[in-house]
Amino acid sequence: MLSKKTKYAFHALTYLGKHRDQKTILIHDIAEEYGISHKFLENILLELKKAGVLGSKKGKGGGYYLIKEPKDIPLSKVIRLLDGPIALLPCVSLNYYEPCVECKNEAACGLRSVMIQVRDEMLNVLENKTLADILDRE
Amino acid sequence: MLSKKTKYAFHALTYLGKHRDQKTILIHDIAEEYGISHKFLENILLELKKAGVLGSKKGKGGGYYLIKEPKDIPLSKVIRLLDGPIALLPCVSLNYYEPCVECKNEAACGLRSVMIQVRDEMLNVLENKTLADILDRE
DNA sequence: GTAAACTCTATAATTATTATAGGGAATTAG
DNA sequence: CTAATTCCCTATAATAATTATAGAGTTTAC
Numbered sequence: 061m062l063s064k065k066t067k068y069a070f071h072a073l074t075y076l077g078k079h080r081d082q083k084t085i086l087i088h089d090i091a092e093e094y095g096i097s098h099k100f101l102e103n104i105l106l107e108l109k110k111a112g113v114l115g116s117k118k119g120k121g122g123g124y125y126l127i128k129e130p131k132d133i134p135l136s137k138v139i140r141l142l143d144g145p146i147a148l149l150p151c152v153s154l155n156y157y158e159p160c161v162e163c164k165n166e167a168a169c170g171l172r173s174v175m176i177q178v179r180d181e182m183l184n185v186l187e188n189k190t191l192a193d194i195l196d197r198e
Numbered sequence: 199m200l201s202k203k204t205k206y207a208f209h210a211l212t213y214l215g216k217h218r219d220q221k222t223i224l225i226h227d228i229a230e231e232y233g234i235s236h237k238f239l240e241n242i243l244l245e246l247k248k249a250g251v252l253g254s255k256k257g258k259g260g261g262y263y264l265i266k267e268p269k270d271i272p273l274s275k276v277i278r279l280l281d282g283p284i285a286l287l288p289c290v291s292l293n294y295y296e297p298c299v300e301c302k303n304e305a306a307c308g309l310r311s312v313m314i315q316v317r318d319e320m321l322n323v324l325e326n327k328t329l330a331d332i333l334d335r336e
Numbered sequence: 337g338t339a340a341a342c343t344c345t346a347t348a349a350t351t352a353t354t355a356t357a358g359g360g361a362a363t364t365a366g
Numbered sequence: 367c368t369a370a371t372t373c374c375c376t377a378t379a380a381t382a383a384t385t386a387t388a389g390a391g392t393t394t395a396c
Contacts, residue, residue, distance in 0.1 A: 065385080122394070
């Protein structure tokens with residue numbers, strides 16, 4: 061399951077995408093819209109900013125805004141940023157690989173080979189669908 | 199990511215599948231093979247038994263054994279038993295559905311419709327691949 | 337220069353996962 | 367019939383991860 065962090069990140073991005081006509085959006089407004097704690101959301105937006113997904117402006121009239129086109133923000137990127145690996149086992153993660161401690165021979169692991177398939181099917185959706193696809197349907 | 203519980207369950211089932219010639223297998227032997235705590239594994243095997251995947255026999259000469267053919271144990275069943283939902287959001291879970299508290303209109307949620315696709319792709323693998331597929335590759 | 341708004345880091349609270357503990361019940365061997 | 371073996375059950379402790387809060391910076395507009 062996705063963490064609340066990730067889910068809130070998607071909500072925030074959706075909100076920012078819907079209001080692209082405005083130069084900036086306040087954390088406050090997003091938090092209120094979805095009933096998220098202001099401070100919790102603050103941390104999330106900061107991570108999205110550091111990752112180059114959002115831009116921000118300080119001071120009066122400041123706020124956050126999308127720095128990329130929605131079509132250039134794949135869902136996989138957001139999940140990896142906030143949640144970490146998408147794969148179901150560390151030994152099949154492309155971005156957060158770790159061997160399974162109890163595994164003697166990774167290449168011969170039957171579970172692993174199925175989990176590679178699951179990962180690829182997930183990525184097939186999550187890498188190709190973007191924020192634009194979410195916005196389209198709202 | 200799958201929990202250790204689920205991963206251990208898969209290890210245990212694989213071990214039991216590999217030793218189907220034997221009538222029963224001791225918890226101890228499985229625990230030792232994979233370096234799992236005996237007591238932790240005990241709880242897991244008990245759950246698998248309650249779910250009708252394993253059978254057991256008490257007393258000397260007792261132990262656990264597969265009660266179904268490996269081909270009749272889909273991976274999805276094991277994951278749901280030990281980990282719960284496979285879906286990435288509660289609102290798209292087939293077996294553990296819950297609405298998202300912050301969601302006003304589920305049918306119009308863009309994130310949800312993508313997550314349904316992800317779920318279906320995952321299930322396409324996890325419902326059709328079984329313990330037999332894991333055993334084949336070991 | 338003051339209020340608005342994001343920045344940064346630390347820490348507290350809560351929840352979930354992992355692990356342990358120990359007595360109970362059934363079965364077998366002798 | 368007794369002792370040893372092995373699973374059964376439930377409770378609880380330990381650890382880790384997630385979620386939430388706090389407060390003192392920094393930048394900007396006016």
